[in-house]
Amino acid sequence: MIVNGIFTSFYGIYTIVLSFFWPDMMANNPAFQDGTPEAKMAMEFMPIAFIATGVLCIILALLYVFSGILLIKFRGYKFAFVALIGGMASLMTCYCFPTSLGLLIFGLIVLLDQPVRDAFEAAEAGVSPKDIISRHNAVPRR
Numbered sequence: 458m459i460v461n462g463i464f465t466s467f468y469g470i471y472t473i474v475l476s477f478f479w480p481d482m483m484a485n486n487p488a489f490q491d492g493t494p495e496a497k498m499a500m501e502f503m504p505i506a507f508i509a510t511g512v513l514c515i516i517l518a519l520l521y522v523f524s525g526i527l528l529i530k531f532r533g534y535k536f537a538f539v540a541l542i543g544g545m546a547s548l549m550t551c552y553c554f555p556t557s558l559g560l561l562i563f564g565l566i567v568l569l570d571q572p573v574r575d576a577f578e579a580a581e582a583g584v585s586p587k588d589i590i591s592r593h594n595a596v597p598r599r
Contacts, residue, residue: 458528458540461560462521465553469514472550476507510550517544517553521560531580531589537568 480500483489489496517540524540527533541564544557567573576589584592 458521458525458537458560458564461544461553461556462518462525464556465514465521465547466518468550468552469511469518471511472507472514473511476504476511479504479507513546514550514553517547517557520544529586531577531586534568534574534577537564541565541568 483496483500483503489500520540520543524533524537528537541561544553544561547553547557572593576593579589579592580586
């Protein structure tokens with residue numbers, strides 16, 4: 458989750474920066490120099506859309522990073538669900554959506570697994586993350 462959050466933040470920053478260069482890029486494009494209402498709307502609306510998309514991606518990135526940090530410490534079980542499901546808002550970017558969808562599916566499979574839920578319950582009861590991992594490694598595998 459942390460890595461996906463970092464890459465999502467890169468995309469958010471990129472789209473915000475792109476919003477400042479959009480008018481100059483389109484001013485040199487012959488398709489936008491004819492003065493049609495559609496061209497004017499694209500010149501005015503697209504920077505706003507880029508900024509909104511960038512801000513959304515940065516918010517999602519913060520959710521992912523903070524959730525990942527909490528999960529390392531066996532904390533924030535419910536917050537992880539919020540971050541995973543909230544990541545579906547990246548559908549409008551197309552760039553972040555495939556990894557967010559994969560992370561949602563994998564994350565739900567892992568978080569809903571009974572030994573993982575037991576680990577989070579043990580952390581709530583005050584068991585240290587190191588002890589939780591030691592207990593998990595001591596369990597024989599099938």
